[in-house]
Amino acid sequence: MKMAEIGQYVDILLESLRKKKSILQRLLEENGKQEEAIKENSDTAAFDRIVQTKSSFIAELELLDSGFEKIYDRIRDGLSEEKAVFCNEIAQMKQLISEITDLSVSVQTSERRNKQLIDNYFSYARGKIRQAKKSVRAANDYYKNMSQTNFVDPQLVDRKK
Numbered sequence: 346m347k348m349a350e351i352g353q354y355v356d357i358l359l360e361s362l363r364k365k366k367s368i369l370q371r372l373l374e375e376n377g378k379q380e381e382a383i384k385e386n387s388d389t390a391a392f393d394r395i396v397q398t399k400s401s402f403i404a405e406l407e408l409l410d411s412g413f414e415k416i417y418d419r420i421r422d423g424l425s426e427e428k429a430v431f432c433n434e435i436a437q438m439k440q441l442i443s444e445i446t447d448l449s450v451s452v453q454t455s456e457r458r459n460k461q462l463i464d465n466y467f468s469y470a471r472g473k474i475r476q477a478k479k480s481v482r483a484a485n486d487y488y489k490n491m492s493q494t495n496f497v498d499p500q501l502v503d504r505k506k
Contacts, residue, residue, distance in 0.1 A: 358416055
């Protein structure tokens with residue numbers, strides 16, 4: 346493979362890493378918005394939009410990862426042979442990969458935090474539903490019992506004297 350070709354592929358790899366970093370930063374921002382939406386628990390439509398946005402980001406990340414792997418596999422041998430020529434680009438890639446790793450950890454942490462918030466919210470909601478069912482059942486039992494207290498069994502009155 347020619348050095349010019351390798352250089353073009355290296356530029357594509359760098360651009361791919363920059364895009365991945367950008368997407369991870371945006372994903373982290375969306376996680377923050379999602380956390381606020383969960384805490385406010387008022388606007389489920391906003392929460393759904395955030396989930397859809399995050400889903401599209403994740404799909405884009407998967408595409409970038411698979412493209413990066415394919416290109417890297419194609420130039421791996423040529424790149425290792427020409428390390429000296431591409432030392433600046435390799436250093437940039439290492440730096441970007443380090444930043445991407447840090448961002449990935451931050452995203453995973455915020456995802457776990459959001460999952461815990463959602464679990465807590467649903468646990469609270471289930472408790473409220475159980476309590477409401479108990480209240481309705483108690484009210485129904487009360488009205489049923491009260492309607493039977495005014496009930497007088499039929500009685501025969503003997504009017505003969």
